[in-house]
Amino acid sequence: MNLGEKIRYFRRVKNLSQQELAAGICSVPYLSKIENGVTEPSEEIQHHLAARLDISLNYLNENEIIHNFVSLFHSIYLRDYPSAKDKYYALINLPPRSVDEDILQKIFKSIYIMMTTEEIPGVESLLNEVSYIEDVIKGQKAFYYFLAKGLLSYLKKDFEEAIKYLYKAEKFLEEYHHQEWEKGYLFYMIGLTANQLYYSIVGLEYTKRALDIFEKSYYFRRCADCRVIIAIIHLRIRNFDESVKQLRLAETIADSFNDKELKGVIYHNLGGIANHKGETHKAIELYIKSLEAKEKEPLFSKVMTIYALIKEYEKIEDNEKGLVLIETWLDQVTENPLYREYELHFLYHKHIFTHGKHNDSSINFMIKELLPYFEQRNEWVHLSIYYPIVGSYFENTQKYKQASKYYSMAYNALRRLHDLGVTYV
Structure with missing residues (x-):
C-alpha cells in the first residue's frame, strides 16, 4: 500500500472529506493527486496530513505489530480472560500508527468480542471497514481476517459461508508458518462448522487433527472440546458406544478442572444419546443436570438444552412443566434476534402444551x-x-x-x- 493509499484509507476511517483533510494544508485537487499516487507530497505536507489524521506515515514492521495482537489471541485461546482483557484494552486504547496496525486492530477486536462473548453487534461493521482494502487479503493478515470472517458467519449460523472463509484461512497456514496452537484452533473451527453442516467425514478429519495438536501441547480443555464434537458425530451415525466413550473422556477432563460449563455440555450430549435410544426419563434427568451445571452461564450456552428439555416434556405430555420452562425463558430468546429460531420453537410448543x-x-x-x-x-x-x-x-x-x-x-x-x-x- 503506497503513501497515497494510506492517506485515503485513514481519511475514510476518520470519516473526513477531502475538503476537511486538505483545509489549510493543500488544495483538494492536490490531495486527490496524492491519494491516487500521481504525485509525492513534500515532507512538510506529509507531516501536516499525518498530524491531522493522528497517524504515522512511516513504515512499521508488520511482524512486530502482529506479534502483539497474536499474544492477545493466544490468551483468548487459552481462555485466560483476565490476561486477554488487559492485553485487549492496552492495544485498543492506542491510536493506530499505520494502516497495517489499524487493520489488525479491527480484526483482533472482532475476534476478541466474538470469542469472549459470542456476540456480533458491531463486529460486521468493523470487518467491513477493512474488507474493501485489497491489501487486507494478502500476507499474514489474511489468515486472521478470514478466521474472523469465519467466526462471524458461524455465529450468524451461516455455516456454509463460515466454512468457505475458514478454508481460505487454511491456505495461509504453511506459507506464513503459523504456530501449532493457531493451526489447532483453525482445525477445531473447521471441524465444528462441518459438524453443523452434517459433513461427518470432514468434521471427524479436522477435529481429530485439532485433537492431535491439543494433546501434544497438553491443552486438555481444548481436547475435551474436540471429544465432544467427535461424540456428536458418532451419535449422528448411531454409534452410541463410541459417542459415550468420547463424552466420558471429556468428563474426566471436566472433573479435573472442575469445569461446570464443560460438564453441562457433556450432560447435554449424554441426554441426546438417551433421547435417541428412547430413554426419555433418563434424557430429562441429564438435560436438567446440564442446566444446573450451566446455571451461571449466558443464555447461548443453555438455549439448546432448554429446547431439548421442552421436547422431552412434550413426549411424556407433561404440559405443566413444559409451559413453566417456556414462560421462564421465552422473553429472553425474544429479546435477541439471534435466538429467533428458538423463539419459534418455543412458541410452537406453547401452542401444543396449551391447546394440544x-x-x-x-x-x-x-x-x-x-x-x-x-x-x-x-x-x-x-x-x-x-x-x-x-x-x-x-x-x-x-x-x-x-x-x-x-x-x-x-x-x-x-x-x-x-x-x-x-x-x-
Missing part, C-alpha cells in the same frame, strides 16, 4: 411464521419434523390435497438430509 396437538392455532402459526423462517434458511432438519405435522393435520381434517402437498415437502426435506449424510432427525 393438531389444533387450528398451532397450524396457522406454523404456516404463517415457523415454516417460512426455516424454509428461507434451508433448515431441512426442522422442516422434516414440522412438515409431517401440518400434513397430518390436513389429512385428519380431510383436506387431502393440502395434506399431500406437505407430505411431499417432508419427503423432499428428508431427501435433502440424506444427501447431507444425516441418518436421524
